[in-house]
Amino acid sequence: MAVKFNMALAGNPNAGKTTLFNALTGSRQHVGNYPGVTVDKKEGVYTVDDFSVNLIDLPGIYSLSPYSEEEVVARDYLVENRPDVVVNIVDAANLERNLYLSCQFMEMGVPMVIALNMMDVAAKRGIDVHHKKLAKLLGVPVCPIVARSGKGIKELMQVAVRVAEHHKVWQPLNISYGEELDSLIIDLKAKVEAAAFMTCDYPASWTVLKYLEEDDLHISRGDDDNPLISKELQKEVAIISEHMEQTISSAPDAMVADHRYGFIKSILRQNVMHYTIDQNRMHTSDKIDMVVTNRFAGPIIMLLILFGVYKFTFTYSAIPVEWCELFFSWLGGTVDSLLADGYMKSMLISGVIDGIGGVLGFVPLIMFMFFCIALLEDSGYLARVAYMMDRIFRTFGLHGSSVMAFIISGGIAGGCAVPGVMATRTLRSPRERMATLLTVPFMNCGAKLPVLALLIGAFFSENKAQYMFFLTLLAWVVALLVAKVLRMTLLRGEATPFVLELPPYRVPTFSGLMIHTWEKTWQYIKKAGTVILGISIILWAMMTFPGLSSEQEAVFTARQEAILGQQSPEGVAGLESGEVTAEGRALNQALLQLANVRSEAALRHSIAGQIGTSLESLSQYAGFDWRTNIALVGGFAAKEVIISTLGTAYSLGEVDPEATGSLAETLKRDSGWNKVKAFSVIVFIMFYAPCFVTVACIIKEAGHWKWGWFAMAFNTAFAFSLSTFVYQIGTRLF
Amino acid sequence: MAKILVRNMQKHQQGVVTAVKVGGILGQRIREMGLMPGSKISVQGRAPLYDPVAIRIMGGTLTLRNAEADYIEVEVQD
Structure with missing residues (x-):
């Protein structure tokens, strides 16, 4: 491996650049970010003959004008890093438009090879390209390839390496501009x-x-x-x-x-390109579009496909998600039996294992979601969705492509905002993308559902289904209106022009789907994992410390001894031997009750409890007491935590989110709760700060910490205003 | 022969671009995608709500919002 070259892959979106990159590097690639922007930077290694080539996959671009982040990134890369050779991948079936970018590379003077891709597709469409003639007229080597099958790739790389060896100086092309x-x-x-x-x-x-x-x-x-x-x-x-x-x-x-x-036309006209079939003829892709984007059938097919994605993602990922949960509960159990009681054990179980489990539990979900997105994107369908939905979403300052992110986040109740936020990557317009990723957490995700179901079950049990449907609609209305407000204030600016290409339909390659799915999932694990672990430990500490004072501790110990003291010696013996007697059961019950009361006292005394209590003076306007406050503070970590924390706060011990009957009963009987308060809490839970995993993803995708803070502060303030409004109006009316 | 805006073209109607009446970055992008005086285009379809419009050009399909298509003047056969 004597010589090393830097090679950049560049070309139009949909010209097959990524396919070529995957074919060249296989799994020997890694994804990073260009500094300051969210454009993925993919690098990989390829060896040909005696050369080791370091490959950079530049983002897909149409020109070198600074129209989007992608174009700026690609241009800066070429200038700052001066790659030894640029492999410009060009779609033979769409040659004229693709050569526009090539022309700009030549004006810059970068050493270049043209990879004439999709020769097979061009041939099928009756387009005959003479690559030798093209090379001669352009003065640039041209290699015909079929990236999907790997045909011509080796020759391409040999030519590229020769160019890298011999063309050290940039030679700008001069053409006439009039x-x-x-x-x-x-x-x-x-x-x-x-x-x-x-x-x-x-x-x-x-x-x-x-x-x-x-x-x-x-x-x-x-x-x-x-x-x-x-x-x-x-x-x-x-x-x-x-x-x-x-x-x-x-x-x-x-x-x-x-x-x-x-310039391009004059070259193509010199017998470079021949049509053997009438070009006005309908291609297969156009025939598919006749149905798929049809005025009536189009929206129906789209709904079915989106619903299918949703079903597939959440139904089939349920099994591996369950495995993950089982594994982590087994791990928790093992730690529980191995370690002695104490803060260390409590932190390991409630902080570390629950925290990591919370992140990794999402992994199968994320993988399934990215697989679906990759499938829709690589096949060309996603562009059609954007095309059909644009008119509606534009009204709210968003983009046709936003629809996917909303659906995944819970647009049909029960998604997840984490993959939803990550799905906004398919949006190319920065302001629309920001508005989308800041509003998708308003959707009713799968973690909010059990909490909503609990409150609806307890207070609005007569019309459960109607209420759930109403809440789903409410989420959409609020998310779209907030997006509109954001686009008129913080993210103000003209709508990004919708100059979008509808690529021909293609059957995605299996290896391409796998690579895309895995690389995005891995990014999630890396980023979210580190952040969440820290926050999860902090939250555990807040709900544990400072613990009960020694006087309170003494009171509980005395009460425990009093209970044990009341029992006959046989009863105590029965308790120890595990023999179930009526007396033993009553004793157990009494001890459990005491333990629950003790947990409630400890929680109230903890930092989180103190925050909850001190917030009461403010939160009373929305009808929240300290118990609700603590639960909502816990909900910052994950919405499921709301139920378990409410359980502890109401002295019910640990409450399983899947079986909330006793908690619902307690709330129903509690004099502090009524329909108005329940609805106020529902509204708050729907719209307040996203869970920490989502916030971590927002920070990652938005590219700045401040957006994470914004999501937490703005959403909470917004939700609180809504809840206060609901509560104040509600208590006056009912 | 008549000059009309892309918005007013019928489905499958063909025409030749005569002018792109917008400058700046949007004008550049429209031209870069091949929509410039002399280019042959045809309307391939419209989204369910009549906007955006899908245009066939240089063997590819491009979609534009009506607001953007309004900058493009086309000569069509009567």
């Missing part, structure tokens, strides 16, 4: 070269082009580098702009784009 611009370009290029204006990083002609295109990003860099010459260039461009506007009502950037396509 007489008027050409003479100006020559002038400006001389100025740029004379002043050595950014010439270390960018070819002079490229800088001139970017100024002509009024590329904000490049101009702001120019302003930093040399404001004088930058201003001069801008002035010259402004003059020609005005002139072109008046004479031909066009603009320099339009002119440049026009001539790039002109």
Whole structure:
């Protein structure tokens, strides 16, 4: 392994770039992030002959204009890292459009090889491409490949390595952009070269082009580098702009784009591309679209597919999720029997094992969800969903692609916000994406459901189904309205233009699906796992310390002894030997009751309990007493915790979320509870701070801590206002 | 021959782009995707709520919201 090369893979979305990357690197790849943005950075290694090639999979882009994060990332990568060779993957069935990007790479002058992919698809569509002729006219090596089957890949890499060896200097291509611009370009290029204006990083002609295109990003860099010459260039461009506007009502950037396509057309026309079939003929993909995006059948098929995804994810993941839960409860049990009672054991079980279990318990769910998304995305269907739903979601400042995230988070009651937040990655417009990932936690996820079911069962038992349905609708309405408000305030800004390609339908490759599913699941385990463990321990400490004072402890010990003292010697003996007598049972009952009262006292005395009690002065406006407060504080960790904490607070001991009968009865009989309070609590639980796993994911996906804090603070304040409103109005009306 | 906006094109109607009347980053993106004077396009369909519109261009399918399609002027056969 003597020589090492850096190779970048670049190309249009849907040109088969990822397929090629997977075929080249297989499992020898890892995913990271480009600093400061959420674009995935994939790297891998490939060996050919005696060379070791370090491959970077650049994000899929249509051009090098700074239109989206992806384009900026790809462009910066090329300039800052100067890869030895760029493999530009090009879709042979959509050659003209794909070559637009190639043309821009050539203007930059990067050493390049064109991988002419999907030769098989092109042939089927009656498009005949002469790759040798194309290579000759472009002056760039062109290798025909079929990335899916691996055909031509080895030859491609051999050619790429040769280019990397021999083309060390960047040689920008000069094409004509029209007489008027050409003479100006020559002038400006001389100025740029004379002043050595950014010439270390960018070819002079490229800088001139970017100024002509009024590329904000490049101009702001120019302003930093040399404001004088930058201003001069801008002035010259402004003059020609005005002139072109008046004479031909066009603009320099339009002119440049026009001539790039002109250059491409002139090459393709020289017998590079032949059509053997009429191109207006309907392809299979178009025929599928006739049905799948049909005005009537389309929405129905979409609902069925989305419902199918939901069913598949939550039904089939239930079994492995159960295995995970069984494993962790076994682990908890083992620790319980091995260690002596005390804080160490309590922390290991309630803090560490429950915490990690909480995160890993989601893993099968996440895997199934990502598998479905990968399937929908790779097949091309997800783009159709965005296309069909866009009109509705745009009204709320969102994007057609947002629908997936909402459904997964619990749009049909019982999803999970964690995969929902992660599903927003398929959204390409940053503001719409932020608004989506901040509002999906409002949906009724599977962890909120048992809590809602408990309260509905206790207070609104006459119309359970109707109430559940109403709460699902309420979640949608609130989430969409909040998204609208966010888009008008914090995330204000024009809707990102919806220039979306509908790629032809394709059968996804199995290995591609597996790789995508696994890499995203692993990212989740790594990120969420570390954060949650810490927080889970903190929460355990808050609900455990400072514990009962020694006086209180003494009172409980005395009461316990009093109970034991009341019993006849036979009863005590029966208790010890495990013999079940009526007396023994009564004794056990009394001891259990005492232990529960003791737990309640300890919880009230703990930091969480003290917070709950001190919050009473505020929370009374929404009708919450200290018991409810503690449970809701616990719900910050995970919504399931609300039930078990309420159980402890009402001296019922541990309550199983699956069997809440006794808790429902207790709440029903408690004079502090009524329908209005129950509804106020329901509203609060639906909309307050997302659980910690979700917050961790929001931070990861939004790329900044502040959004995690925002989600917790804003949602809680918002939920509290709603609950207060419900409670105040409700108590006056009923 | 008549010049109309993409919004007013019928399904499966063909035409040739005559002007893209928007500048800046949106105009650039529209042109980069191949929608520029001289390009042959046809309307492949519309979403269930009549927006966005799917356009066939250069062998691919592109979708645009009506608000964006309104910048694109097309010459069609009467």
